[in-house]
Amino acid sequence: xxxxxxxxxxxxxxxxxxxxxxxxxxxxxxxxxxxxxxxxxxxxxxxxxxxxxxxxxxxxxxxxxxxxxxxxxxxxxxxxxxxxx
Numbered sequence: 001x002x003x004x005x006x007x008x009x010x011x012x013x014x015x016x017x018x019x020x021x022x023x024x025x026x027x028x029x030x031x032x033x034x035x036x037x038x039x040x041x042x043x044x045x046x047x048x049x050x051x052x053x054x055x056x057x058x059x060x061x062x063x064x065x066x067x068x069x070x071x072x073x074x075x076x077x078x079x080x081x082x083x084x085x
Contacts, residue, residue, distance in 0.1 A: 013049060016041055020053045028055060036064065 020039055027037050038061060042050035054061045 013051060016051050017053075020051060024053050024055065036060065038064070 020041060024037065024039055027039065031037060036054070036056040038052060038054040038056070040050060040052040042048065056064065
């Protein structure tokens, strides 16, 4: 069931949020129970709005994101990015 439209968001971001919620439900069904998940979407090449959704508590997600940013900065991230294998 879709949530009612948030009136503080432009239509394009509302549509993105709806798609992300649908994708998150599919991801949760694919991964083992107890796995923290996050999904981010943003326009490439644009300093515009980044949308994200997670099944984790906000504070836990902030810690996980900060740790990942540090690994990315140091080049020690353990997951391949775009164009990397």
